[in-house]
Amino acid sequence: MSDPGYVHGYSLREAARLADQADTLAELLHVGTHYPAGARVLECGCGTGAQTVHLAASSPEAEIVSVDISPEHLERARERTETAGYTNVSFQIADAYDLPFAEQSFDHVFVCFLLEHLPEPERALGQLRGLLKECGSITAIEGDHGSWYCHPSTHEAERTVECLVEIQAGHGGDALIGRRLYPLLAGAGFHTVHVSPRLVYVDDSRPDLVEGFSKNTFIAMVEGVREQALDLGLMDEASWDKGIADMYKATDPGGTFSYTFFKGTALK
Numbered sequence: 001m002s003d004p005g006y007v008h009g010y011s012l013r014e015a016a017r018l019a020d021q022a023d024t025l026a027e028l029l030h031v032g033t034h035y036p037a038g039a040r041v042l043e044c045g046c047g048t049g050a051q052t053v054h055l056a057a058s059s060p061e062a063e064i065v066s067v068d069i070s071p072e073h074l075e076r077a078r079e080r081t082e083t084a085g086y087t088n089v090s091f092q093i094a095d096a097y098d099l100p101f102a103e104q105s106f107d108h109v110f111v112c113f114l115l116e117h118l119p120e121p122e123r124a125l126g127q128l129r130g131l132l133k134e135c136g137s138i139t140a141i142e143g144d145h146g147s148w149y150c151h152p153s154t155h156e157a158e159r160t161v162e163c164l165v166e167i168q169a170g171h172g173g174d175a176l177i178g179r180r181l182y183p184l185l186a187g188a189g190f191h192t193v194h195v196s197p198r199l200v201y202v203d204d205s206r207p208d209l210v211e212g213f214s215k216n217t218f219i220a221m222v223e224g225v226r227e228q229a230l231d232l233g234l235m236d237e238a239s240w241d242k243g244i245a246d247m248y249k250a251t252d253p254g255g256t257f258s259y260t261f262f263k264g265t266a267l268k
Contacts, residue, residue: 049077144178
């Protein structure tokens with residue numbers, strides 16, 4: 001959860017993108033995640049609270065402790081949750097590698113789009129495991145940019161996504177981490193590990209996903225690293241702009257988008 005590792009930055013546009021992503025994908029990603037009354041849940045890497053409000057809604061009688069290393073994100077998460085009227089969440093600044101909680105102090109842990117930004121996800125998972133009570137559960141959700149494709153597609157469109165993967169790697173992260181979720185959880189000592197792919201498929205018969213996922217989540221995410229890609233010389237400006245325009249063409253009638261998220265659950 002190291003601050004410099006968050007490749008997408010802390011702009012208001014990024015906060016809006018995260019909210020669009022969470023709301024668009026809530027049913028796909030959160031189905032099956034519910035914590036009982038009285039359970040103590042740690043959400044590690046809550047960001048702007050885009051996922052927090054869905055956790056709070058699905059488990060209104062659980063006690064949720066949401067942490068993040070970014071003060072800017074944490075303040076937005078607090079405001080978002082309070083505005084939504086949820087009172088079962090508390091917030092705290094903390095680092096995923098140095099969490100200020102006692103061993104075995106949580107019943108459940110929830111992480112979403114956190115591990116991809118960490119240079120040492122195994123280390124973070126080991127610490128999270130230590131905070132769980134015996135037989136406590138972890139739920140981890142990650143994407144995998146290598147699973148993305150669109151139609152029609154061009155080399156330039158594909159290259160813009162490759163640039164994001166390379167830039168994130170330069171920050172110490174792994175934008176392809178979804179495919180590693182099972183071995184990461186098993187390697188951290190969790191048992192009864194189960195990972196399920198959560199496919200998002202989009203065509204013009206699904207206008208809500210065209211807007212909410214293709215445009216406002218995925219393309220917006222790639223557009224966010226434009227300056228970094230150009231500064232690093234990964235693409236020239238004309239090729240980058242063509243790649244983004246080509247991606248938008250895949251959101252027109254007749255175009256398609258597809259992307260796979262991975263949701264893992266395991267026990268201590």
